[in-house]
Amino acid sequence: MVVLRFGTYVRAKSPQDAYELLRSKKGSRIVGGGGWMRLSRRSVGTVIDLGDCGLDAINLTHDDPVFGDALRIGAYVTLRSFELDEHLDRASGGAAAAAVHDIVGVQFRNLATVGGSVCGRFGFSDVCLVLLALGAHLEFVGAGRIPLEAFLMDKATCRDVLTHVIVPAAPAQASYQAVRRQATDFPVINVCAAHTCQGWRVAVGARPGRPRLVVGSAQEGGAQDASNSQGAPCVTLTDAPTADEVEAACASAQRLTYSTNMLADAAYRQEVAPVLVRRAIEEAAR
Amino acid sequence: MNISFMLNGKRTTCEIAADTSLFELLRKQGCMSVKCGCETSNCGLCTVWIDGKPQLSCSVLAARVDGRDVTTLEGLQEESHAFAVCMAEEGAEQCGFCSPGLVMTVLAFERELAGRVPSDDEVRRYLAGNLCRCTGYMSQMRAIRRYLGMPSADASGATSPHQDAAVPAPANEEVA
Numbered sequence: 366m367v368v369l370r371f372g373t374y375v376r377a378k379s380p381q382d383a384y385e386l387l388r389s390k391k392g393s394r395i396v397g398g399g400g401w402m403r404l405s406r407r408s409v410g411t412v413i414d415l416g417d418c419g420l421d422a423i424n425l426t427h428d429d430p431v432f433g434d435a436l437r438i439g440a441y442v443t444l445r446s447f448e449l450d451e452h453l454d455r456a457s458g459g460a461a462a463a464a465v466h467d468i469v470g471v472q473f474r475n476l477a478t479v480g481g482s483v484c485g486r487f488g489f490s491d492v493c494l495v496l497l498a499l500g501a502h503l504e505f506v507g508a509g510r511i512p513l514e515a516f517l518m519d520k521a522t523c524r525d526v527l528t529h530v531i532v533p534a535a536p537a538q539a540s541y542q543a544v545r546r547q548a549t550d551f552p553v554i555n556v557c558a559a560h561t562c563q564g565w566r567v568a569v570g571a572r573p574g575r576p577r578l579v580v581g582s583a584q585e586g587g588a589q590d591a592s593n594s595q596g597a598p599c600v601t602l603t604d605a606p607t608a609d610e611v612e613a614a615c616a617s618a619q620r621l622t623y624s625t626n627m628l629a630d631a632a633y634r635q636e637v638a639p640v641l642v643r644r645a646i647e648e649a650a651r
Numbered sequence: 652m653n654i655s656f657m658l659n660g661k662r663t664t665c666e667i668a669a670d671t672s673l674f675e676l677l678r679k680q681g682c683m684s685v686k687c688g689c690e691t692s693n694c695g696l697c698t699v700w701i702d703g704k705p706q707l708s709c710s711v712l713a714a715r716v717d718g719r720d721v722t723t724l725e726g727l728q729e730e731s732h733a734f735a736v737c738m739a740e741e742g743a744e745q746c747g748f749c750s751p752g753l754v755m756t757v758l759a760f761e762r763e764l765a766g767r768v769p770s771d772d773e774v775r776r777y778l779a780g781n782l783c784r785c786t787g788y789m790s791q792m793r794a795i796r797r798y799l800g801m802p803s804a805d806a807s808g809a810t811s812p813h814q815d816a817a818v819p820a821p822a823n824e825e826v827a
Contacts, residue, residue, distance in 0.1 A: 372669060374670070400692050403672070414712075445704075471705060471759075471780055472705045473693075475706045476707060
């Protein structure tokens with residue numbers, strides 16, 4: 366039973382059409398899979414669906430202006446497709462499948478979308494976490510191309526239309542780690558370490574805040590939280606991380622902001638996150 | 652708004668409110684096998700196939716199935732018979748409320764396997780989105796192992812080749 370109530374459902378003819386509708390119609394929202402939106406008690410005027418816009422495929426390209434060889438993941442790619450895609454499996458060192466295969470169930474992953482997960486910017490999002498660790502870029506109709514890291518740091522509401530997520534296509538080594546209190550439940554804390562052709566990135570999420578990079582951040586001064594003036598200093602890892610570098614990454618994770626919610630308290634998360642960072646780097650480096 | 656789609660092989664056209672869920676629509680169309688067990692997209696009871704893929708009908712907007720192919724258990728009576736017999740023989744259901752969703756998911760899994768015999772872990776992972784309050788899943792696992800020709804598990808968890816994996820399920824008339 367859908368909780369969400371809305372007046373009008375529109376199938377956009379193109380991403381540009383969706384963008385114009387979104388900007389012009391007050392109270393309108395883009396629907397991804399609808400898995401999260403159905404729980405919303407907010408009243409929405411118009412729901413805009415880009416299901417007819419050809420955004421449900423993962424395509425390999427060789428002339429990406431940033432990555433060269435890249436995978437363009439359409440915003441309407443389901444989490445199940447994300448889980449099973451062979452190109453993405455190689456490009457993520459298996460972390461894409463590992464990150465999503467505990468999300469609720471196959472049926473849920475057959476309807477939830479990458480775009481919905483990314484635009485939702487949920488703190489617990491395993492999808493945002495693994496894409497952040499892969500150094501993903503996003504393509505919006507209005508804003509154009511921006512790094513996922515910047516999008517996650519931005520607190521402003523998004524009134525734009527996401528069309529693609531772009532990641533390097535070259536094979537990577539990566540590891541996804543998480544703690545869940547129950548199988549298929551939200552992660553209590555999650556970490557992904559990835560060594561791509563762009564170098565190392567290590568992300569910590571479900572803090573319960575949004576995923577942040579503790580290694581490989583492009584933000585000045587490291588991954589700063591608005592609520593944490595100290596921030597986590599920018600750490601880099603060499604191709605074969607030394608023990609000191611791993612320690613620095615763990616220390617960086619410890620300095621992130623953690624909070625308490627019904628799943629776990631801040632102290633637990635702060636205790637466990639550095640452990641997962643270490644495990645993720647060690648596994649990815651093997 | 653008007654939508655038109657294939658429901659269990661039959662062209663179906665209806666007028667719906669824009670925010671109708673597929674779950675609500677299917678039950679209005681008489682597909683009472685589709686149940687709601689949670690209202691948070693977690694239990695799997697409302698599983699139906701859309702273009703052959705299992706999805707949670709509670710979380711799909713009915714408007715989205717316009718032009719698509721929807722299958723419920725009502726449309727799989729023949730295909731589900733053999734597995735239903737396995738479930739009956741293994742006492743797989745108690746209240747039965749989760750069963751239609753389970754059957755839809757097992758049959759979808761079987762199609763994806765394309766003849767391959769899975770491991771217990773693969774079965775559990777694929778069925779992680781189908782919750783059951785009654786059984787603890789042991790009887791369902793026995794039914795699934797029998798149906799998919801997997802080795803049966805004894806009390807210690809050790810598996811052995813299923814004795815009658817090659818024997819087809821008996822005719823329905825024999826089962827009480």
